[in-house]
Amino acid sequence: MGRQRWIAAALLLLMTGAGAQTATAPALDEALDAPTRAHIINEYARRLTEQHVDGPRAKAAADDLRKRLARGEYDEQLTARSLAARVTRDLAAVAPDRHTYLEWVPYDLGDERQRPVPPAQSADNFGLRRFETLADNVGYLKITRFGPLDRASIEAAGRFMAQAADCPALIIDVRDAGGDGQAMAALLSSYLLVDQRSYIFRDKQLHLHDQIDREGHVTAEYWTTSDLAGKRFGGYKPLYVLVNEKTNGAAEGFAYDLQQYVKRAVVVGAPTLGDARVGLKQRISRQLQTSIAVTRASNVITRANWESMGVQPDRMTTSGAALDTALQLARAAILVQPATGKARAAQSAP
Template identity: 70%
Template sequence: MGKDLKRWIAAAALTVAAATQAQVLDEALDAPARAHVVNEFARRLTAQHVDPARAKAAADDIRQRLARGEYDQQTTARALAIRLTRDVAAIAPDRHTYLEYVPYDLADERQRPQPPVQSADNFGLHKFETLGAHIGYLQISRFAPLTRPAADAAARFMDQAADCAALIIDLRDAGGDGQAMGALLSSYLLEDRRSYFFKDKQIHLHDQLDRSGRVVEEFWTSADVAGRRYGGMKPLYLLVNDRTSGAAEAFAYDLQQYVKRAVVVGSPTAGDARVSVKQRVSRQLQTSVAMTRASNVITRANWEGTGVQPDHMTAPEQALNAALALAQAAIGR
């Protein structure tokens, strides 16, 4: 076989592979396929969403739009995902409810991206340092799922703060779904202050409730933790901004509400207090529907939509300086 022919075959193979990949990258949807996606999304909204009234209104709306032919021009997975997400969000806005397009075949496990290695960034526990006279600074980039290695990393991370006179925890840009990690970290920062004589070893922080108000998951501090605790009395400051989301918001809200344990500094957070479930609906589309909502044990409310409101409002880029000044004043330095 000549070299030119070999090169042509190789080029042809690459062309076919590229064409196949292009087809996979944006699934074509005919009228029946679009109807299936819209109706199935509407069904899941009605049956599963944590806010039944708004979800039903959104489901009715997209069914009516389908019947009027408003989705006739959305002939690919990507285009339909953008349009349906926009239409649903106009009636039932939340960060967890949308139609998601993915650039691979959901039915083929080999094409799914590999999940990130959780320990690669020390489970989101970014750094510890001291600022001036005995003021600790902890930076958290995300709240990872709580595993034994993650708990061990949290113990090493929090142990460094035990000798500090004041502590600043930086949650700016932090997110993640690890609410259990947030509860574990809270264990190093809280103690029962409801009674002078009788102190519980564990503190109930918040729950996740389903659409009927039933508790589906509880989050408590741990009675026993590895390493030393910072304690429940020394000054504590949390830095937040509009990209502080998910489990980071739960952590901030719980510490703020429990007898004002923490002073929150910065700007309002993202307002993300729900948890979703994703389900495949076509080769390249999956629905994401918010199925539970947080409920703080003290307020019986959450931060959905409004965000955690800072006690000391300031521009996020100035939050560290503001918290440092507050900490220095608190410890008399």
């Protein structure tokens, strides 16, 4: 019995020691000498000048970095982590941009084996979180992120959107949602839009927005699709999109495009984060990579976007009150919805 207790105690000590060692193991932090710091700053300044979507602002930021380097302001940044924090702060003072910064990572960028494994896209049903019916059968869809499109996510989107197809009104909640899946946002919009420009000639696909580079060239186009899995909600029934201060990226584009297309959706909540650009990341040292905003969104109707100012709600309210506000609006709209609106809703179904 005593021997068994001794063995158990020894094992416990070994496990505790291993756990403590793991918990206190320092993350990699690349040491930087003066020539390496100068190379990183000058190379980042060059990339900014050549790649950033806002040329004049990027040049000002690049010149500022070079001047700070010449004045010795980066002499005390002896590691990759500290240099990334300082450079990012200096960039934000001249060119505030969610996609333009110097990023430190706690692993060797040159060793693929050290890169963290991304979570499975299907783990949260591709961000398509929940459907339920509220008072008066108003549909409620909760989306937490907009991810990339593939066969599985397209099928999941069809099942998700079809749940709300027969509801007399719909609320889509993208509060706190983000992601860079602009193609997913366009796919989901396809279940909610029809061409309203003409009663005779209607396009099966609608052009929503583009991504444009610094030269004004279109690098990506986003359209609705007519080849959809599942039943559509349609382009006429009352539609509300909930947003807040944390709504960002593709979720903002989703809300903005629906708001601008013949006021298809009523946006309810607080102004969104204001992220309408797409960034490019490139390795610059063992543990540093540059991130630069290389394109901006351009809605085909407004020829503008929501950068910095965010998507502005049609009905301003706090994030916490947004759902109740939208539900009140939806129930009121159902009561006064004319018969012609119901007929149009039927016409928009596949």
